[in-house]
Amino acid sequence: MIKSIIVAKSDNNVIGKENDLVWHMPADLKHFKNKTMGHYIIMGRKTLESMDKPLPGRTTIVVTRNKHYKAEGCLIVHDVNDAFQIAEENKQEEVFILGGAEIYKITLHLADKIYLTEIKATFEGDAFFPEINRQEWREVRRDEYEPDEKNPYPYAFVDLVRK
Numbered sequence: 730m731i732k733s734i735i736v737a738k739s740d741n742n743v744i745g746k747e748n749d750l751v752w753h754m755p756a757d758l759k760h761f762k763n764k765t766m767g768h769y770i771i772m773g774r775k776t777l778e779s780m781d782k783p784l785p786g787r788t789t790i791v792v793t794r795n796k797h798y799k800a801e802g803c804l805i806v807h808d809v810n811d812a813f814q815i816a817e818e819n820k821q822e823e824v825f826i827l828g829g830a831e832i833y834k835i836t837l838h839l840a841d842k843i844y845l846t847e848i849k850a851t852f853e854g855d856a857f858f859p860e861i862n863r864q865e866w867r868e869v870r871r872d873e874y875e876p877d878e879k880n881p882y883p884y885a886f887v888d889l890v891r892k
């Protein structure tokens with residue numbers, strides 16, 4: 730089973746601020762939806778709570794240390810490896826790691842693939858993606874886009890696979 734990180738980060742590695750996103754980029758939301766729809770997705774408790782409700786059409790696995798934690802419509806685990814195991818037992822060919830910062834930090838070394846959206850700007854934030862060691866990854870896709878009326882920043886969809 731392929732373990733894939735999916736993330737949108739700025740030039741200075743910001744992914745969020747005050748438990749929310751810091752940009753509105755509908756093109757990235759569409760890309761994210763296309764990639765993850767129908768799949769098992771793994772996220773930290775804080776990322777789940779940053780959303781109104783679990784993302785429809787996907788099976789959400791939430792990672793928390795709280796043994797009493799419950800979230801409607803979600804599977805709960807206390808170790809990210811248990812999340813991988815659940816996806817594997819359910820015959821998934823690919824599982825998606827959705828963040829946030831803490832979950833990326835503990836899974837980057839375990840991931841086989843990164844679907845990276847580069848938002849080409851710098852932002853203030855309090856949640857960061859760890860530095861990607863490019864020696865470890867092969868870039869297999871790069872699609873660059875200019876800003877448009879709906880998407881205020883230049884951006885790129887970049888796929889990285891572990892060498």
Ligand SMILES: NC(=O)c1ccc[n+]([C@@H]2O[C@H](COP(=O)([O-])OP(=O)(O)OC[C@H]3O[C@@H](n4cnc5c(N)ncnc54)[C@H](OP(=O)(O)O)[C@@H]3O)[C@@H](O)[C@H]2O)c1
Pocket residue numbers: 735736737738743744745746747748749750772773774775776777779792793794795798806807808809827828829830831832833835856
């Ligand atoms: N730009 C993007 O692509 C993107 C994607 C996702 C999220 N985000 C942003 O990222 C921010 C949230 O990131 P975050 O780092 O604050 O939170 P997070 O990674 O979503 O969740 C952190 C929580 O995960 C649980 N956890 C962490 N490590 C664990 C471990 N080893 N074992 C068991 N449970 C563990 C803990 O839950 P308990 O406290 O319940 O124990 C911890 O508080 C928000 O701003 C969000 O908008 C951005």
